[in-house]
Amino acid sequence: xxxxxxxxxxxxxxxxxxxxxxxxxxxxxxxxxxWLVIIFLILGFFLIVFWSHGNLHLFLLILFFILLxxxxxxxxxxxxxxxxxxxxxxxxxxxxxxxVENINRKITNQQLIVNSEFINNTPVQxxxxxxxxxxxxxxxxxxxxxxxxxx
Numbered sequence: 001x002x003x004x005x006x007x008x009x010x011x012x013x014x015x016x017x018x019x020x021x022x023x024x025x026x027x028x029x030x031x032x033x034x035w036l037v038i039i040f041l042i043l044g045f046f047l048i049v050f051w052s053h054g055n056l057h058l059f060l061l062i063l064f065f066i067l068l069x070x071x072x073x074x075x076x077x078x079x080x081x082x083x084x085x086x087x088x089x090x091x092x093x094x095x096x097x098x099x100v101e102n103i104n105r106k107i108t109n110q111q112l113i114v115n116s117e118f119i120n121n122t123p124v125q126x127x128x129x130x131x132x133x134x135x136x137x138x139x140x141x142x143x144x145x146x147x148x149x150x151x
Contacts, residue, residue: 006058014062018063018064021066023073025073026070026071040067043064084123084125086119086124086125086127087126090150090151091150093147094150095120096146097116097143097144098114098115098144099115099117099144100113100140100141103138105134110131112131113128116128128150130146
């Protein structure tokens with residue numbers, strides 16, 4: 001079989017396209033992290049063993065970058081099943097406490113970014129944007145209690 005000769009820039013573009021293909025595949029395919037690690041280890045082993053086999057190592061590198069894109073996509077997705085995160089409580093009436101991290105005052109309202117710390121004395125993490133009237137004015141670091149439906 002003839003060896004495919006590519007320049008470094010062509011190889012780079014092919015690997016980037018493999019990464020992007022992994023991002024697209026990640027939208028439709030969910031793989032448990034355990035199996036991703038196993039596949040990474042197997043691919044890494046084959047990359048080391050077959051590095052001198054021209055076309056095969058390019059194919060394995062493309063697979064590696066596809067898997068890297070798929071892993072990156074899955075890592076970016078929030079875990080909605082974890083009650084330690086504020087977005088677990090989406091579309092529910094809640095009451096939470098946290099400090100104001102950012103304030104953006106507009107003509108008719110103010111937008112507050114609040115770092116949620118507790119929901120019903122249960123520690124949570126996450127930031128929430130609150131749109132409130134101009135008054136009362138809030139300052140950075142103020143501890144606020146917010147009640148309402150989280151959307």
